[in-house]
Amino acid sequence: MFGNKETHLVALSDLDEAREAVRQALADASATDTPGLRAALSILDGFTGSDPRVRWVAKILEEQGIDPxxxxxxxxxxxxxxxxxxxxxxxxxxxxEAKLAQTV
Structure with missing residues (x-):
């Protein structure tokens, strides 16, 4: 009874902090750094609203070539x-959940 340990997938996301750090860097950036930082911010903004657990599942299934x-x-x-x-x-x-995310 007590020997059976179940692993739980807990996904933590620091996207808000990363996004804010890039915004701060962009505010103080030189003209040569600005395009790269804007591209980075665009990438981070692309993750908005996506569930990190679903992204992990999609990555695993893509690596294995499996369609859920x-x-x-x-x-x-x-x-x-x-x-x-x-x-x-x-x-x-x-x-x-991954199947539902793919159909949306």
Whole structure:
């Protein structure tokens, strides 16, 4: 009963802090640094609203070449292989969230 440890995927995001740091750097940037910092800010803004857990799942499935729409079982297995201790229930929920995110 107490020996079974389940791993939970907790995604932390520091995007707001990173975005603010780039904005501050942009305010003080030279003309040569400005284009690169604007590009960096644009990239960070592209992550707004996306769930880090779903991005992690998408990355794992893309690396494995697995489409969760056509092969949910393989997707679940790939997630559990990538994060040992991830429960079947949690892996299934993550795979299904990834499917929903792809259809939106």
């Amino acid at each position: 729409h056509t092969n949910e079982v393989a997707a679940i297995k790939a997630l559990r292989d990538a994060l040992p201790g991830l429960s079947l229930v949690a892996a299934t929920a993550l795979a299904r």
